[in-house]
Amino acid sequence: MNNIGFEPVRRHDLSKQIADQIRQAIIEGTLKADDRLPTEEDLAQRFDVSRPTIREALKRLAAQNLIRTRRGPTGGSFITNPSMLELSDTLTGLTTLLVGMERFSTQEINQARQELELICCRLAATQCTREDLLQLGQELQVQQDPALSPEAFCASDVRFHRAIANATGNHMLAFIMHTVIEALQPVANMLASRFQERQVIVDQHQRLYEALEQRDAQAAEKVIIEQIAYLSSRHEQAQARRAAREDGDH
Amino acid sequence: MNNIGFEPVRRHDLSKQIADQIRQAIIEGTLKADDRLPTEEDLAQRFDVSRPTIREALKRLAAQNLIRTRRGPTGGSFITNPSMLELSDTLTGLTTLLVGMERFSTQEINQARQELELICCRLAATQCTREDLLQLGQELQVQQDPALSPEAFCASDVRFHRAIANATGNHMLAFIMHTVIEALQPVANMLASRFQERQVIVDQHQRLYEALEQRDAQAAEKVIIEQIAYLSSRHEQAQARRAAREDGDH
């Protein structure tokens, strides 16, 4: 860290420039995971700015999960090895924002999800390990409990689909799928309330599990298509109901 | 804005809490695009913290492209309607980070890309408009220029594939593909240097264009598979060369 040649900065948007320089150092590998940055005071002297300015820069990085801080001696700012999980969180946050802003139609979302899930289950059918199946079976058990709260059911549903993504053995696909699935959770929450609907979904999951167990990609694909179609129709019904209610208000 | 009930904050990680509250207000729609936040002084009084703390919170939001600031009277912090493009940038930055940190093997990346591009060209074959084809044709023209710099060629390559993603007519898929393609650009830059290799790629693009024009999804898929296979083999060769060179150093 001591030999990094930080460039001087123009007197404008200082904290952004500083944050960008540190960020670049991380991307280029000059700063590696768990490396400790100099203390705030030290950084202030190096960049020739005040400590608050340094702090603003560090907060920018913290907002992107690129550093974490600890107090006390041996404390300071540390480069966070952005575990895929944490990064996926920030990613999900952004996608949630987009979905929440209704930049995508539900039709588009459903189509995208179907295509992605088809890939996943096709790959999972050939690649999944015993551990993956175990994970899926576990969630299946959870979901069969009728006393489960809607939130808990939905959470298990998300975990089930994430497990399928993991079973592809492809980290990048899993990463993308996690983002998509997580972002769609609020939408999914609208459903999964009534017992009857749950029963349908659990049944589909059961058949999906069996298809993967027997490495039957075609059967798995069929279930996915069926599930997405079912969810789509439920969606449309819910939207129609809501539209009708709002109409009745006026 | 004046009637938003900001909650009091615990005396720990103040700037994070404040940033989260404002962020939440944006997601929930209480704060809409181009709304102006109160001045920093005003916010400081409302949250009962000092101005530097407020500024740290605002920098966190700025780092996520959620607000922009202007000085002077009529200045202040404004909610930015995160256009898909900007958000895609942040997303791409994160993914680039992951790719750069070698969290994904090139094999995984190639497989993911192939599966995603297959979806895209299949959908594009049925959905693409005359405008989409025009866009593709334009890039094709650009790429045929032998005098093109490697960087410009690569940029055109990226635009070509983005255009295919757009041609699906599905904004969410396009969004995902943009992220993936952009993140992979540095990798792609390693190739596309030699004229002969370029020629192969342009030829593949040409056939892809024709397939889409004739709405022949199968032909398009075939080209995609061929191109990914070609790129993969090139990658492996490059890596083998580099490994050999590093070996020779010792």
Add this chain to the structure above:
DNA sequence: TTTTTATAATTGTCTAGCAAATTAACAATT
């Protein structure tokens, strides 16, 4: 040796203020 205590390092926050940018109002000039 173990426990307690002191100490120092480091981030977190506050107060106070100046600098720079930008707008708006007003005066001066044509």
Add this chain to the structure above:
DNA sequence: AATTGTTAATTTGCTAGACAATTATAAAAA
């Protein structure tokens, strides 16, 4: 009357110095 220059006000950008909270380390006491 219209335009142009000037000044004042507002707001973010940045600095300075201080104190509080937290935590690891070392010294001191049991």
